[in-house]
Amino acid sequence: MTLKRLAGYGPAFVLAVAILLIWQLIVKGHLITATILPPPTAIVQALLDNWDVLSVHTLQTTMETVLGLGIATILGVVLAILLDLSPWIRRAVYPLLITSQTIPMVALAPLLIIWFGLDLSPKIIVVALYCFFPIAVAFADGLASTDPELMKLMQSMKATRWQALWLVRLPGAMPSFFSGLRIAATYSVTGAIVGEYVAAQQGLGIYMELAARSNVVVLVFAAIVVTAVLSLLLFGLVSLLERIALPWHQSQISKR
Amino acid sequence: MDDTQTDTPVAPVAQHARLSVEGVTKIYRSGKRTVEALSPVDLSVAPGEFVSLIGPSGCGKSTLFNIIAGVDTPTAGSLLLDGKLTNTNERAGKVGYMPQQPLLLPWRTVEENVMLGLDVRRVPRKEAQQQASALLKRFGLLEFANSYPADLSGGMRQRIALLRTVLFNSSFLLLDEPFGALDALTRFTLQMWLQDLWQSFHSSVIFITHDVREAILLSDRIYVLSARPASVLRTIEVDLPRPRRQEDLAQPQALRLEQELLSLLVKEQPL
Missing domain, CATH: 3.40.50.300 (P-loop containing nucleotide triphosphate hydrolases)
Known part of the structure; x- marks a missing residue:
C-alpha cells in the first residue's frame, strides 16, 4: 500500500529531476549567466550556507502561517454554519463573501500595516483573509449537499435541528471541509509572504525582497525553495490530519 | 371465492x-x-x-x-x-421508518449506526452501546460490529438498516x-x-x-x-x-x- 503510494509519485519525481537537470545544463553551458539564473546546485549551496539566517526568517513565516490558518479555519467553519442556518443569511452574506475575494491582497496589506503596525498581527490577518474563503465555501457546500432522504429519516426519529446538524450533517461535510482546508493550506504561506513583502522586521517575504533589491538572485531562489517546502509540508500535514480524523473516508475512496 | x-x-x-x-x-x-x-x-x-x-x-x-x-x-x-x-x-x-436506501452513515461503525436512534433519544452512550451490541449478537451480526458500512455487502447493509429501525422502535x-x-x-x-x-x-x-x-x-x-x-x-x-x-x-x-x-x-x- 505505502509502496504503491510512493510509486504513484514516480512520474512527478522523474519530471522534476529532468527539469532541474536541463536547468543545470543550460546555466553550465553559459547560455544564461549564473548571476541572473543561478544553477540548482548553487541554490542548494546558498541555502545551506545561509541556513542560520534563513531559519530565523522561516520560523517567523511559519508562525504567521500557522496562526493565520488556524484563525481562518475557525472563521470559515463558523461562517459556513451561519450560511447554512437560514436561506436569508445565505442570501445576505454570500455575495459579500465573494466580493471580499475580489479585493487585491497587495493593496490591502499596506493598509493593514498602517492600522495594526509592523508586528505579527497584520500578517496573520492577511493569511486568514486568504484562507477562510476556500474553507467556508467548501464546508458550506458540504453541509448543503446532505442527502434529503437522510434528513427525512432524522425527522422520522424526531431529531431536533441541532441533532441533525451534529449527528448527520457536520460529520457528512467533513470530507468537503478537508478539501477546503487543503487548498487553504497551500495558499497560506503565500499569504504570509505577501504580508511580509510590504513591511516586516523578519520573515521569508522581507528576506526575498532585500535579496532581490541587492541583486543576490541566488538567495531569492533559496527563499523560494524554503517557501515551497513549507507549503508542501503544510499540505501533507493537513492530508495526514484528514487520514487520522476520517479513517472511514479512506476505505470508501479506495473502494471506488 | x-x-x-x-x-x-x-x-x-x-x-x-x-x-x-x-x-x-x-x-x-x-x-x-x-x-x-x-x-x-x-x-x-x-x-x-x-x-x-x-x-x-x-x-x-x-x-x-x-x-x-x-x-x-x-x-x-x-x-x-x-x-x-x-x-x-x-x-x-x-x-420505526426504514427508507428504500439503507442510508447508513459511512463514518459510523455498524454498531454506531444501529444505535443512531438511541443517540437521537439521548440514551446514555454506554447503555445505547449495550443495546446495539445485544441486538447485533441476537441476529448473528456481532462480528461486524466494528466494520464500516463501505466494507459490507448490499444485503448486509439492509440488515443493519433494519436493526437500526428496530432499535429505534x-x-x-x-x-x-x-x-x-x-x-x-x-x-x-x-x-x-x-x-x-x-x-x-x-x-x-x-x-x-x-x-x-x-x-x-x-x-x-x-x-x-x-x-x-x-x-x-x-x-x-x-x-x-x-x-x-x-x-x-x-x-x-x-x-x-x-x-x-x-x-x-x-x-x-x-x-
Missing part, C-alpha cells in the same frame, strides 16, 4: 388498531399546477400484524409512508395511533421496499430473516413492495393500491400457515392469490 379473500375496498377497522388511516388525501401544489398523490386512502394495521402495500411504481406509497412517519402532513383525513387521533408532529418518533415498523435492490438469493435470505425478526418482536409492520410473491410470503394482509392518485383497490387476506417458507408459495392457495394480484396490478400499470 374462498374464505382467504375479502373483496371490500375498506377493511373493517379493529377496535384497537395499532394504526388506522381514515380518508387520507395528499395534494401537492407547485405554482398553478396541483398533483394529487393520494385520493382518500383507508387502511388499518392490527397489533402484531404484517401488512403489505402493493401497487404500480410512483403511485404514492412513499408519500403515505412519509405521512404515517410524521415527515409529511396530509391534506385531509385522520390518522389514529392506538385509537388516538394524532397530528403530524405527534407521529414523528412513534414509528420495534413495535411499529414502516419498511419501504427494503429488498428492492437486492439479487434474488440475498432477497430470499433477507425475507426469511425479516420474518424471524418480526415474529420475535411481535412488531406491527407495513411493508411496501413491488413483488407479488414477496407480499404473499410475508403478509397477513395485502392492500392493493391503484395508480396515482393512490387509493385502496382491494384488500386481500393471506391465510397461509406460519412460519412460512419459500415452498409455501407453490401451494394452490398461494398460486391463486398470486394470479389474482397480478391481474389486478397489470390493469393499473401505466403503459
Whole structure:
C-alpha cells in the first residue's frame, strides 16, 4: 500500500529531476549567466550556507502561517454554519463573501500595516483573509449537499435541528471541509509572504525582497525553495490530519 | 371465492388498531399546477400484524409512508395511533421508518449506526452501546460490529438498516421496499430473516413492495393500491400457515392469490 503510494509519485519525481537537470545544463553551458539564473546546485549551496539566517526568517513565516490558518479555519467553519442556518443569511452574506475575494491582497496589506503596525498581527490577518474563503465555501457546500432522504429519516426519529446538524450533517461535510482546508493550506504561506513583502522586521517575504533589491538572485531562489517546502509540508500535514480524523473516508475512496 | 379473500375496498377497522388511516388525501401544489398523490386512502394495521402495500411504481406509497412517519402532513383525513387521533408532529418518533436506501452513515461503525436512534433519544452512550451490541449478537451480526458500512455487502447493509429501525422502535415498523435492490438469493435470505425478526418482536409492520410473491410470503394482509392518485383497490387476506417458507408459495392457495394480484396490478400499470 505505502509502496504503491510512493510509486504513484514516480512520474512527478522523474519530471522534476529532468527539469532541474536541463536547468543545470543550460546555466553550465553559459547560455544564461549564473548571476541572473543561478544553477540548482548553487541554490542548494546558498541555502545551506545561509541556513542560520534563513531559519530565523522561516520560523517567523511559519508562525504567521500557522496562526493565520488556524484563525481562518475557525472563521470559515463558523461562517459556513451561519450560511447554512437560514436561506436569508445565505442570501445576505454570500455575495459579500465573494466580493471580499475580489479585493487585491497587495493593496490591502499596506493598509493593514498602517492600522495594526509592523508586528505579527497584520500578517496573520492577511493569511486568514486568504484562507477562510476556500474553507467556508467548501464546508458550506458540504453541509448543503446532505442527502434529503437522510434528513427525512432524522425527522422520522424526531431529531431536533441541532441533532441533525451534529449527528448527520457536520460529520457528512467533513470530507468537503478537508478539501477546503487543503487548498487553504497551500495558499497560506503565500499569504504570509505577501504580508511580509510590504513591511516586516523578519520573515521569508522581507528576506526575498532585500535579496532581490541587492541583486543576490541566488538567495531569492533559496527563499523560494524554503517557501515551497513549507507549503508542501503544510499540505501533507493537513492530508495526514484528514487520514487520522476520517479513517472511514479512506476505505470508501479506495473502494471506488 | 374462498374464505382467504375479502373483496371490500375498506377493511373493517379493529377496535384497537395499532394504526388506522381514515380518508387520507395528499395534494401537492407547485405554482398553478396541483398533483394529487393520494385520493382518500383507508387502511388499518392490527397489533402484531404484517401488512403489505402493493401497487404500480410512483403511485404514492412513499408519500403515505412519509405521512404515517410524521415527515409529511396530509391534506385531509385522520390518522389514529392506538385509537388516538394524532397530528403530524405527534407521529414523528412513534414509528420505526426504514427508507428504500439503507442510508447508513459511512463514518459510523455498524454498531454506531444501529444505535443512531438511541443517540437521537439521548440514551446514555454506554447503555445505547449495550443495546446495539445485544441486538447485533441476537441476529448473528456481532462480528461486524466494528466494520464500516463501505466494507459490507448490499444485503448486509439492509440488515443493519433494519436493526437500526428496530432499535429505534420495534413495535411499529414502516419498511419501504427494503429488498428492492437486492439479487434474488440475498432477497430470499433477507425475507426469511425479516420474518424471524418480526415474529420475535411481535412488531406491527407495513411493508411496501413491488413483488407479488414477496407480499404473499410475508403478509397477513395485502392492500392493493391503484395508480396515482393512490387509493385502496382491494384488500386481500393471506391465510397461509406460519412460519412460512419459500415452498409455501407453490401451494394452490398461494398460486391463486398470486394470479389474482397480478391481474389486478397489470390493469393499473401505466403503459
